[in-house]
Amino acid sequence: MPTVRLKYFSYHPAIWPRMIGEVTRDAKPGSLVQVLDKEGKPFGSAFWNPKAGMPLRVFAHGNEAVDESFFLGAIQRAASLRREVMKLDETTEAYRAIHADADQMPGLVADKFGNVMSLEITNLAAFQRLDAWVPALHEAFGTEKAHIRVDPDLARIEGIPSLTHHLSEKLRPLKIREHGATFQIDPSGGHKTGFFCDQRDNRKKFGELAAGRSVLDLCCYTGGFSVNAALAGAEDVTAVDLDENAIEVAKRNGNLNQKRIKFTHGDAFTWARTMIENGRKWDLVIADPPKFIHGKEDQLGHNKYHDLNKLALQLVKPGGLFVTCSCSGMLSPDEFEKIVVSASHRQDRRLQIFDRTGAGPDHPTLSNYPESRYLKLLWCRVIG
Secondary structure, eight states, X not given: OXXXXXXXXXXXXXXXXXXXXXXXXXXXXXXXXXXXXXXXXXXXXXXXOTTSSSOEEEEEXXXXXXXXXXXXXXXXXXXXXXXXXXXXGGTBSEEEEEEGGGGTOTTEEEEEETTEEEEEEOSXXXXXXXXXXXXXXXXXXXXXXXEEEEOHHHHHHHTOSOSOOTTOOXXXXXXXXXXXXXXXXXXXXSSTTSSOGGGHHHHHHHHHHXXXXXXXXXXXTTTHHHHHHHHTTOSEEEEEESOHHHHHHHHHHHHHTTOOOEEEESOHHHHHHHHHHTTOOEEEEEEOOOXXXXXXXXXXXXXXXXXXXXXXXXXXXXXXXXEEEEOOTTSOHHHXXXXXXHHHHTTTOEEEEEEEEOSOXXXXXXXXXXXXXXXXXXXXXXXX
């Protein structure tokens, strides 16, 4: 088996080029390799790709080298966690089946939508193994069809030979049920895998706060929070998003659930400033923007979070409720909370934070990979 030797000790799954020492000649792009520590002793197993920004993706630690059957076992373990331990099939038709590194499957994110498995591929090694992995996923999760998505930028960086795969099917939008709500999902056309399963439990929780309240959903995407609020008996619901296609799907989701929701296509920042000038305020406001931070030194992303929260907070009635989200893995929970608190205090308002949540349990995090705790929500009452 090819080997890659580390210069420095690290249990982090993503290894930077400067941490890598000797590499045997038989290590090819996408190879399964044995990782050696700096003394040359067996340390773990990984995928190797010298073209990638992170050339080494370590998925297992220990003295024993693994073979390709390891991943078939990882798929079975992932299915057991979701279907036997969490019993997700009892409450939803949509959940995260494989959560990349956290399920010891680097480069693969897979969501189950009914009988469809929607895959997002982020490295060459995962793409090379789809012929074996996709049938194993269908068997483990009871799916029949697959849609496979590859980001063009990542394909170029990783050397992935094609944006399409022969096992990928062009699928029509489908409908799924989640905690009593119905949503339309487009695996072939939406963002990522077509639906954000990570917010499933937060959507339900949000709905439970909405009864009898006026609700504003900033960056609503396909209307997950809005629909749950309307179903729970919100007085009225207003939702805004910049993505015109997402708004059209959101409108269909409102109709599917027979609820009247005011969906608006517009930039959340500009729209919020207009509402502030008009003196509009709501009882319950949520801000769930796309990922703003793409690197550790991304100050512009920090500023965007501050500005959006500053604007959103001005749309909350005194004593009203505010929920704010970040899906940037490079932003720690503590840093995110500091940004939100700063945005509040600069307006001489205080936050009574009554809960902090994240992604659902089908999105596990690794103790040796803090960035995997990417989704963060603060649940607050606004004082003043």
